[in-house]
Structures are given as structure tokens and as C-alpha cells.
Amino acid sequence: MNTIALRRLGLLAALVATIGLASVAAPAHAQNGPDAESILKGLASLPPAEREKALVEGAKKEGKVVWYTVDAPKTNEILADTFAKKYPFIEVQFIRAKSRSIVDRITNETRAGRYIFDLATTSTETFYMYPVEEVFAQYTSPAKDAIPPSRKGDRWASAFIFIRTLGYNTNLVKPEEVPKSWEDLLDPKWKGKIMFDESSLDEVATLYRKWGKEKTTEYLDKLGKSGNLQIQRGRNTTSQLLAAGEAPLGVTIYAYELEQLKQKQAPVEWALIDPSPGALQMMSIGRHAPHPYSAALLYDFTLGPDGQKMYADMNRLPANPQVKSKSPRTDEAANDPRFVVETPEGARSSTADALKLLDDKILKVVLERRQ
DSSP states (O other), X not given: OOHHHHHHHHHHHHHHHHHHHHTSOOOGGXXXXXXXXXXXXXXXXXXXXXXXXXXXXXXXXXXXXXXXXXXXXHHHHHHHHHHHHHOTTOEEEEEEOOHHHHHHHHHHHHHHTOOOOSEEEEXXXXXXXXXXXXXXXXXXXXXXXXXXXXXXXXXXXXXXXXXXXXXXXXXXXXXXXXXXXXXXXXXGGGTTOEEEETTOHHHHHHHHHHHOHHHHHHHHHHHXXXXXXXXXXXXXXXXXXXXXXXXXXXXXXXXXXXXXHHHTXXXXXXXXXXXXXXXXXXXXXXXXXXXXXXXXXXXXXXXXXXXXXXXHHTTOEESSTTSOXXXXXXXXXXXXXXXXXXXXXXXXXXXXXXXXXXXXIIIHHHHHHHO
8 A cells, every 4th residue: 555545544543543442431450550640749739849849859769761752863962962961860752653643652552551752742623632631641830830821721832833834945936926816826837846745744634724614624635635735744845855855835833843944054944824824832741640850851941941942043933932933034033923823622623624625635646646
């Protein structure tokens, strides 16, 4: 079977499996697993200095923290090195995958009563694919205080916000030719020239919530059949291909990656289209995290001044609005009315429909055109 077809089946299987799990009681042995939530709640009433001391003492005994993350290897490396300067006794182990692959992994581990991860990266669209209360711990962190309510919840907080945007190669596209809306992507002149990441659930869901099901379905049907799309796997790969001139446009690219390429003199630029989705980089501590003290320290670090500055230095948009990114354009984009950021609660009702539309109207159609 074609690899795209296999991945399509995997996305739908993950959704079906995790929605099913949400309605099934945890296995008996899961109830006897470590309860990080209770441990962390016991620290909530301590004064800041005593709380930090208790976390450090507990973390020294644990010695490591395991993070299931979607971030790029270089970002993980920078985070681990920066964190190690403050807490050298904690080894940070990353397991990197796509967000829906992480959903599938955690789902299977929870069913089996196996507790491996301490921290997990979730996304706006995938958060409620989990049985949230069983999988993630409530955690009241003082580092959350500076994060706006729209960027945090009782079982999650956003470390930074991805700006997904339209990227273009400046050698191949003139400024006046740059598409300004999703409808502009239907122009026949872009036949086979628009790169589109296969995991663009946030984009489809954003259109769904803004336009409604009927208009979104009609539009995606046209886009999928237009022949304009090149399906790619990985936004970093798409950015690199764009810089190399493999295609003139990429419609689901991270602005920060293009900013980094521009610093290296690559012929790339980015622009917002209406609407441009923002993706929360959400973190949650495992309800049964085997290293809860280390997890809490890493969680607090990423939301605190050191972690927020680290992300800003990498051209990310920090969750703390008081910390500015290195790129003024990034901060400006955050306040642009075309830029849309949804909470997982707001996205909850549209995820299943959006995933089906992505599968049926884009991925399936492109696959069939290749055959």
C-alpha cells in the first residue's frame, strides 16, 4: 500500500482509538500507578523557596525526565543545554514524533498501564483526542501566572505559539503575485506549485470554524482537485525545499523557520493569508509521570523567564506576551486580525470533522491523482 495511504489510515485509526479510549475506564492496574497530580498538589501551598527546594530534592533522586515532543531536534538540544545549566542533575530525554503519533503512543501506553512519559507536547486539535483527566495532571505552576488565560488551562499551558503562514521563494514569486487569501490558491497558475504539509489539521480546522462546514467542504474539494498541491511531510522539509527553489509556494510553513533561513540569506519570505492559523505549543505533565519532580521543574522552566527568552531567541512567539521575539514581524503578526489562535476547548467540536475533510478532500484526492 502507498505510504501516504498508510499514514492516512494511521491518522484515522488514532482518532478512532483515542476517542474510544476516552469513554472506557482505565485498567485496574492503572489506578495503582504513580499519581503525579497528587504529588504536585501537595507542593502547591508551599512558599516559593520551599516549593523549589522540594522539587529539586525530588528531582535529584529521579535524575531524568522524559518528554514526548513535536519540536525539531535542534530546538530540543538548545532546551536541554539551557535547562542543564540550571539543573545539571537532570537528564532530559526527548522522544520526537508528529502530534498524532504521540496521541497514538500515549493511548496505547495508557491502555497497557505503562507510564513512560513525564511531559507531552499536545496541540490545539489533538488535546481532546486523549482521555484528558486520565492522561494529564492538573498542575498549578507559579510560572503560569504571566501566561494569558487563552494560552493555558488546568492541565496544559502553551510555551510558545507557532505562526503558520504562506511562504514563498523570492526568486520565483514577485511581491505583487503573493496570494492574499485561501481562494487565491485555486488560481490555475499555481498548478503543482504549492507545497502543503500532510498534517495540516490546524489549517483545515481553522477554515472550518471560520467558514462553517459547507463552505470549507466546497473549498477543500476544489483545492484538492485543482492539482495545485504538492503534499509534503514535515514543515521543516517544506521550508528547506522552498529555499532550494523546488516550488515557489508553501502554504503551511512556520514563520520562525523562514526567519531563520532569511538570516542565512536564503531567498524566502512569508506573508499572512486570511485566515492564518496559530498553533499552541502545549505542554502537559503526565498524570502518572514516573519523574514528577523533574517534570515540574522542566515545565516551570519553559514557562519562566529563562525558557521564554530561549524561545524568543529562536524567533518563536513566547506565550508570555511580555517577552518579545527576536523578529518584530512575529510580534506584529500576533496582533493581526488574520492570525487566529484557538484553545483546545474551542477546537473540541470540530476536530473529527476537520480530520475527515483533510483526509477525504486533500490527501485521498492527491493520492488518487498520483496513481
